[in-house]
Amino acid sequence: MYVAVKGGEAAIRxxxxxxxxxxxxxRSVPAIRLDQIVEQLALGVDRVMAEGSLYDAELAALAVKQARGDMIEAIFLVRAYRTTLPRFGYTKPVETGRMAIERRISATFKDLPGGQLLGPTFDYTHRLLDPELADDAPVEAADRRIETAxxxxxxxxxxxxxxxxxxDGELPEGSETGxxxxxxxxxxLERDLRLQALARGDEGFLLGLAYSTQRGYARSHPFAGEIRIGEVEVELDVAELDFPLTLGRIRVTECQMVNQFKGSSKQPPQFTRGYGLVFGQSERKSMSMALCDRALRARELGEDITAAAQDEEFVISHSDNVQSTGFVEHLKLPHYVDFQAELDLVRRMRAEHERASQTSDTQEAAE
Structure with missing residues (x-):
């Protein structure tokens, strides 16, 4: 139960x-501009876009600035803004096979058709603080060309x-994506809705679940089949046109996990799939999403559900950081009536306990 708190308007202002x-x-430090956040804190901006479910780097940068760098608060702001936008249609599924690639790696095959491309990555950096960054030392420009195919x-x-x-899973004819x-x-849930929920789920939560699947808390032996980052075209079918209209390009990260599967009475031994696709450059999130996607397919593949990462309701119900933070942080709101009622209950229970103890002590003394 919540109660109105009067007289707090001035304090809130x-x-x-x-x-x-x-x-x-x-004030002696220059104010940070949105273009600086977009260009120099790009991975944070990408996370806000992905978990906020809105692809707009400038709005995500504004949210990061408004939230003072609190990523979950920024995601909350973007989600709230998103609800005010009109919905005028659904785009066609993006074709990641025709991605303009800036990074593409595989942990399963060394020589890939089209080759591997390292791109911008922390993978081979030494985890040592670089003091030159504190002085804003000049950085040599790199070749920013994106491989197209x-x-x-x-x-x-x-x-x-x-x-x-x-x-690869195919939707039945005439089915509509949720x-x-x-x-x-x-x-x-059907897999399309599960993937939607995972795509906007909290990176840290999914990372913890993904890690658990590799430590024995689900039947998983994964290989990173392929991770690719790049730009894809977004197309929209328009009734007046006999061809899809290209709206523009967005950067995405796609991960295809390959997992062992010993087979069942209906299926031969083979590899199975886990899939992740998120806005921007976010390898850790897409990999975690792919590992969780595979774990959540346990029932479909006839596997025993023994771990948290395989429990669909547990994973999906707790992966959304906006819902999670709302429920946790609501504890800061006034609960005066609730607490006073429980305080009164505990006092009465203690009084009854003390009376019972005194009665017991009296009986023991009499004996």
């Missing part, structure tokens, strides 16, 4: 002023050609 003052910080085959296509991996932003979730 002052709290907002103090927040704005702390957000600005030392009409079609770059995936590792899973190679395995599929040899019949070594399950077929939309978790329009309809409340009802368990069990």
């Amino acid at each position: 002052n709290a907002h002023k103090l927040l704005a003052d702390r957000r600005r910080g030392d 009409e079609q770059t085959p995936r590792v899973t296509d190679i395995l599929s050609h040899d019949g070594m991996i399950e077929a 939309d978790l932003t329009r309809e409340p979730l009802s368990f069990p």
Whole structure:
């Protein structure tokens, strides 16, 4: 039960002023601009876009600035803004096979058709602080060309050609993809809704679950079949046109995990798939998503559900950081009536306990 708190308006206004003052910080330091956040804190901006479910780097940068760098608060701001936008249609599925690639790696095949491309990555850096960055030392410009191709085959296509991996899932004719932003979730979920929920789920939560699957808390032996980062075209079908209209390009990260599967009475031994696709450059998130996707397919593949990462309702119900933070942080709101009721209950229980103890002590003394 919540109760109205009167007389706090002035305090709240002052709290907002103090927040704005702390957000600005030392006035002798130049204010950070949105373009600086977009260009130099790009991975944070990408996370806000991905988990906020809105691809707009400038709005995500504004949210990061407004939230003073609190990623979950920034994601909350973007989600709230997103709800005000009109929905005028659904785009066609993006074709990642025709991605303009800036990074593409595989842990399963050394020589890939189209080759591997390291791109911008922390993978080979020494985890040592670089003091030169503190002085804003000049950085040598790198070649920013993006590799383009009409079609770059995936590792899973190679395995599929040899019949070594399950077929890629196809939706039945006439089926409609779900939309978790329009309809409340009802368990069990189809895989399309699960993937939507995972794509906007909290990176840290999914990372912990993904790690658990590799430590024995699910039947998982994964290989990173392929990770690719690059730009894909977004297309929209327009009734007046006999061809899709290209709206623009977005940067995405795609991960295809390849997992062992010993087979069942209906399926031969083969590799199975886990899939991750998120906005921007976010390898850790896409890999975690792919590992969780595979774990959540346990029932479909006839595997025993023994771990948290395989429990669909547990994973999906707790992966959304906006819902999670709302429920945890609501504890800061007034609960005066609730607490007073429980305080009164505990006092009565203690009084009864003391009376019972005294009665017991009296009986023992009499004996």
